Amino acid sequence: MKFATLTLAASLIAGAAAADVVAPGDVKMDEYGAVAESLTGQPGNAAEGEKVMTTRSLGNCVACHQVTALEYAPFHGNVGPSLDGVGDRWNEAELRGIVVNAKKTYDGTVMPSYYRANVDGYIRPGNAYTGKAADDSFGPLLTAQQIEDVVAFLSTLKE
Template sequence: MKHGLGLGVAAIFAATTAFAEAVEPTDVVFVDGAVEMSLSGQPGDPAAGAEVMNKGAGNCIACHEVSDLDHLPFQGEIGPALDGVADRWSVAELRGIVANAKIMFPESRMPSFYKTVGFIRLGDAYTGKAHGDGEVQPLLTAQQIEDVVAYLVTLKED
């Protein structure tokens, strides 16, 4: 009987998390720059996170160096190297930094990847024109943030 109850609880948990809704960018709760709660309600995929870090939507290596991605040329030196980042920051801190680094580091040049309000001189993509009508979309989705964080937690010192 215990076994059946355990499976039932597991099935309910799986069903609940499978349909968890993403936290909207305006509803993210930052505590000292950290974000405790998953933004997507789903676990991140480190392989997908590495793709976002690449020349994908995040393009993190334009500013950061990552030895694990040394097969990718032209890595940046504007931001700190990300080797060992999992030893320096908690998962919640990494999530907060990726979502909006300016909360923890007000002088950061890092883009706010999960922000949709409060911009100054917002442009319309790469057209050189001001943003038109409609809602602003975040640079990364909630799941992409979780994927990048899942990849970053793999970057530990040897």
């Protein structure tokens, strides 16, 4: 009985936390692309954000951006701008907006939209490009919490 009660309590807490997550199609951006509200209602974890930025199967931000604080990670790219000092250049809402959908802030950027699903005409490359197209049920590249974690890490990058 005690185990069942604990399991029920844990699932209710998890359900309540999940209910607070903003769905990709419901993200509210201002005219410049900033996202003022947290996607999860929870603070981001900078250490987890660092993992997302350096892990190939997740964000892999260092593939395009140079980040001095992440020198240990191999193969920094030069497609995007250096991320050194971004915590001074942009506030949390602006950073969140850029990670969610950089195309709203920077028209024509090649940076992926990390928190968009197959909504509002947004499509990913299909069979013509990869030969292995996903069905229409796939979600965003990163979870809402991973976005918050990346924003927390980027906010630490000061000049």
